[in-house]
Amino acid sequence: xxxxxxxxxxxxxxxxxxVLLIYFVGxxxxxxxxxxSSMLELRRHFLLISExxxxxxxxxxxxxxxxxxxPAFNEEASIETTLRSLLALQYTNLEVIVxxxxxxxxxxxxxxxxxxLVPVKAIYEQxxxxxxxxxxxxxxxxxxxxxxxxxxGGKADALNVGLSFAGGELVCAMDADTLIEADGLQRMVRPFxxxxxxxxxxxxxxxxxxxxxxxxxxxxxAVPTNLLAGIxxxxxxxxxxxxxxxxxxxxxNIIVSGAFGLFQREAVLSxxxxxxxxxxxxxxxVLRLKRxxxxxxxxxxxxxxxxxxxxxxxxxxTAVLGRQRDRWHRGLADVLWRxxxxxxxxxxxxTGLFIYPYYALVELLAPVxxxxxxxxxxxxxxxxxxxWRFAGLFYLSAYGLGTALTAVTLIxxxxxxxxxxxxxxxxxxxxxxxxxxxxxxxxTVYWRLRGVWKFLRGRKDWGKMDRxxxxxLPASGPRAL
Amino acid sequence: xxxxxxxxxVMLTEIGLIGLALSLYLLHGVWLLFNQRxxxxxxxxxxESMVRLVNSTVVDLEQIESLRKLPHSVQTKAFLEVARNVSxxxxxxxxxxxxxxxxxxxxxxxxESRRWTRRxxxxxxxxxxxxxxxxxxxxxxxxxxxxxxxxxxxxAAQPSLPVIAAMLRLLADxxxxxxxxxxxxxxxxxxxxxxxxxxxxxxxxxxxxxAGLRVAESLAEPRFEQVALRLSRTADVAIRTxxxxxxxxxxxAEAAERLLELLGDEAFQVRAAAAQSLGRMHHWQAGxxxxxxLRDPNWPVxxxxxxxxxxxxxxxxxxxxxxxxxxxxxxxxxxxQILDLPAAAAG
Numbered sequence: 099x100x101x102x103x104x105x106x107x108x109x110x111x112x113x114x115x116x117v118l119l120i121y122f123v124g125x126x127x128x129x130x131x132x133x134x135s136s137m138l139e140l141r142r143h144f145l146l147i148s149e150x151x152x153x154x155x156x157x158x159x160x161x162x163x164x165x166x167x168x169p170a171f172n173e174e175a176s177i178e179t180t181l182r183s184l185l186a187l188q189y190t191n192l193e194v195i196v197x198x199x200x201x202x203x204x205x206x207x208x209x210x211x212x213x214x215l216v217p218v219k220a221i222y223e224q225x226x227x228x229x230x231x232x233x234x235x236x237x238x239x240x241x242x243x244x245x246x247x248x249x250x251g252g253k254a255d256a257l258n259v260g261l262s263f264a265g266g267e268l269v270c271a272m273d274a275d276t277l278i279e280a281d282g283l284q285r286m287v288r289p290f291x292x293x294x295x296x297x298x299x300x301x302x303x304x305x306x307x308x309x310x311x312x313x314x315x316x317x318x319x320a321v322p323t324n325l326l327a328g329i330x331x332x333x334x335x336x337x338x339x340x341x342x343x344x345x346x347x348x349x350x351n352i353i354v355s356g357a358f359g360l361f362q363r364e365a366v367l368s369x370x371x372x373x374x375x376x377x378x379x380x381x382x383x384v385l386r387l388k389r390x391x392x393x394x395x396x397x398x399x400x401x402x403x404x405x406x407x408x409x410x411x412x413x414x415x416t417a418v419l420g421r422q423r424d425r426w427h428r429g430l431a432d433v434l435w436r437x438x439x440x441x442x443x444x445x446x447x448x449t450g451l452f453i454y455p456y457y458a459l460v461e462l463l464a465p466v467x468x469x470x471x472x473x474x475x476x477x478x479x480x481x482x483x484x485x486w487r488f489a490g491l492f493y494l495s496a497y498g499l500g501t502a503l504t505a506v507t508l509i510x511x512x513x514x515x516x517x518x519x520x521x522x523x524x525x526x527x528x529x530x531x532x533x534x535x536x537x538x539x540x541x542t543v544y545w546r547l548r549g550v551w552k553f554l555r556g557r558k559d560w561g562k563m564d565r566x567x568x569x570x571l572p573a574s575g576p577r578a579l
Numbered sequence: 580x581x582x583x584x585x586x587x588x589v590m591l592t593e594i595g596l597i598g599l600a601l602s603l604y605l606l607h608g609v610w611l612l613f614n615q616r617x618x619x620x621x622x623x624x625x626x627e628s629m630v631r632l633v634n635s636t637v638v639d640l641e642q643i644e645s646l647r648k649l650p651h652s653v654q655t656k657a658f659l660e661v662a663r664n665v666s667x668x669x670x671x672x673x674x675x676x677x678x679x680x681x682x683x684x685x686x687x688x689x690x691e692s693r694r695w696t697r698r699x700x701x702x703x704x705x706x707x708x709x710x711x712x713x714x715x716x717x718x719x720x721x722x723x724x725x726x727x728x729x730x731x732x733x734x735a736a737q738p739s740l741p742v743i744a745a746m747l748r749l750l751a752d753x754x755x756x757x758x759x760x761x762x763x764x765x766x767x768x769x770x771x772x773x774x775x776x777x778x779x780x781x782x783x784x785x786x787x788x789x790a791g792l793r794v795a796e797s798l799a800e801p802r803f804e805q806v807a808l809r810l811s812r813t814a815d816v817a818i819r820t821x822x823x824x825x826x827x828x829x830x831x832a833e834a835a836e837r838l839l840e841l842l843g844d845e846a847f848q849v850r851a852a853a854a855q856s857l858g859r860m861h862h863w864q865a866g867x868x869x870x871x872x873l874r875d876p877n878w879p880v881x882x883x884x885x886x887x888x889x890x891x892x893x894x895x896x897x898x899x900x901x902x903x904x905x906x907x908x909x910x911x912x913x914x915x916q917i918l919d920l921p922a923a924a925a926g
Binding site: 123145146148149150151158159160214216217218219220221223234236237238239240241290291292293294487488490491494495498499501502503505506508509512513521524528 | 586587589590593594596597599600601603604607608611655659696699700703704706707724725732754755756759762763766793794797878879912913915916919920921922923924926
């Protein structure tokens with residue numbers, strides 16, 4: 099009886115590991131296709147932008163008006179710096195709307211004092227239902243600045259309020275701690291000028307940890323020496339330069355980072371604005387816009403602009419990073435579940451047939467396959483159902499090619515944008531790329547699995563996100579953005 | 580079942596790929612070590628030669644020869660860098676040097692390439708150095724929109740009638756990029772484009788006219804008045820809206836009269852544009868009509884009417900104050916908000 103059970107168990111392990119192997123080889127082949135696509139796209143992009151005169155956009159009064167929506171929650175320490183850097187962005191037709199989402203600190207008072215704000219009657223055209231607005235301010239010195247103080251309702255709610263006040267044809271959604279490069283908007287607006295089909299565009303998010311920031315601008319880039327932050331630099335480079343860029347050519351993206359994205363305001367309002375009861379509001383909006391473009395007609399293209407850059411601070415502690423990754427994965431699961439009817443549905447074109455299935459089978463389920471694989475491998479080795487040769491093959495399939503792709507991404511970054519110029523930075527990046535698979539990757543599997551578990555249990559909280567900030571920040575309040 | 584041999588093959592392929600990628604990264608590092616310094620030195624040399632040549636009144640053949648020996652990419656980079664910072668006689672000298680070094684001939688050759696990316700590069704070099712070459716004019720009808728846009732950018736610095744005529748045809752271009760570039764270029768040309776644009780607007784309607792109206796609004800030349808009046812009577816809402824804005828930009832009694840009529844237009848976009856234009860003209864006689872629009876069912880119309888009342892000064896402010904005390908809560912709230920606005924934000 100025991101022998102029969104053992105044999106059955108071994109057989110299960112052997113067939114299971116073959117399935118896993120096929121899965122990982124399939125995923126790797128897809129990654130290779132994405133890499134090739136991203137390299138072709140980058141080449142085309144550089145041919146298009148090389149020696150272009152972007153400054154003409156600055157002088158043209160015909161450029162589309164952009165309203166920046168900057169939700170802020172308890173940002174009294176950094177809001178002045180952030181806002182000054184936003185007001186100094188190189189773009190002619192710009193409006194900046196700061197939405198204090200029920201801040202319990204002096205965020206609004208700091209804004210009143212530093213930007214000569216005066217209260218005006220708080221009426222507005224509410225096209226999306228939101229938490230009530232407490233007060234509205236306009237500046238005596240900055241005509242394009244609007245400050246809204248509202249009841250706490252989370253980031254999506256704050257952005258919806260911002261949408262109601264925005265006057266621009268395009269709205270730029272960002273996080274209050276994101277540092278947009280001075281010419282970031284000029285670059286980001288390009289796809290909207292190239293095609294009327296574009297409904298949203300996202301830029302590259304880079305890791306600011308380790309770099310030098312002055313007056314809300316990154317003045318000197320450097321790869322962080324902190325292990326977690328360093329590995330995240332590699333992760334972000336891979337996600338943006340290889341993932342999003344690759345999808346640009348293969349049918350478009352369904353993710354625009356919540357930290358920096360540009361949208362057609364009217365399209366967002368017609369779609370009903372941001373969804374409040376999800377933790378993946380940025381991805382949900384983009385997928386909804388794409389879905390509606392197929393159902394109702396109208397623009398639905400989502401572009402990625404690799405040279406439009408914003409900087410963000412990444413967590414340097416495992417606890418905070420874990421909460422962030424868990425939330426991201428919960429958001430992904432939630433969004434995919436909400437739009438499940440798109441899966442393999444030819445009505446939604448490339449999105450339904452390729453992009454959505456990729457996110458469901460690869461992005462969402464990867465940690466499940468990885469965890470099952472690791473567990474089965476350990477059991478297999480212990481029971482003798484798997485040998486070391488197979489273990490080696492599994493490791494190479496699961497992580498090896500990833501390292502190779504990362505190495506190629508780093509070369510692409512160096513050849514195209516070369517933001518990290520010193521030998522030290524390049525060597526550090528290489529070290530972080532090698533170390534990524536030794537523990538960090540397995541930790542992210544755990545966090546993402548936790549995210550799936552919490553999603554299944556219906557958890558929708560954001561979790562406390564502590565940041566070091568460019569200035570010391572006070573503790574978070576009831577619901578962080 | 581998968582054989583051990585197949586597993587070995589897969590494993591070896593994976594190891595090979597990893598090895599290849601890692602070696603590529605290291606080789607890239609080595610390449611950088613040697614080439615980056617050389618590239619920087621060449622660029623530096625090119626910059627120095629360029630500065631000497633542009634600042635000097637005599638032709639230094641030695642410097643030109645040393646520039647000629649550099650790779651095309653380094654030459655182009657250096658010339659374009661300087662081109663952004665010179666104008667007038669400095670630019671003329673730069674063009675002369677570029678001609679001697681062969682940069683302009685290279686750009687012309689690129690403009691005639693079968694590959695659009697090369698044509699684009701060629702056009703950009705000639706544009707940024709303001710070279711009046713008919714080759715670029717031909718690119719206004721190129722099949723790639725990026726080329727048409729680039730040619731339009733070049734044309735902004737060559738404001739002759741044939742160039743303007745070719746540009747105006749592009750106002751109906753189906754590619755947004757080309758249309759935007761043409762609009763911006765016409766604006767940069769300024770008053771010289773106003774005459775041909777008036778004729779164009781007299782003969783066109785639809786999206787082509789809309790694109791032209793936006794340029795005309797920014798140019799704000801009085802000669803657009805008649806055409807704006809005509810277009811303000813078309814059935815197309817977008818055209819009527821653009822025409823209303825143009826009327827506000829050019830001003831005049833006839834324009835004001837028509838704008839007052841447009842305050843009652845069936846389309847809210849047109850009513851809002853008319854209100855905005857009356858405010859822009861500071862037409863105080865429109866106070867009564869604008870105050871009626873404070874009760875408009877549409878938000879943007881109410882807001883533009885209130886802003887216009889504030890813009891026309893004391894009489895308008897009087898109407899706003901009256902609206903605060905009136906029965907219409909929406910009108911009262913809007914009037915209050917606009918009166919609360921600091922002067923900087925009310926403009």
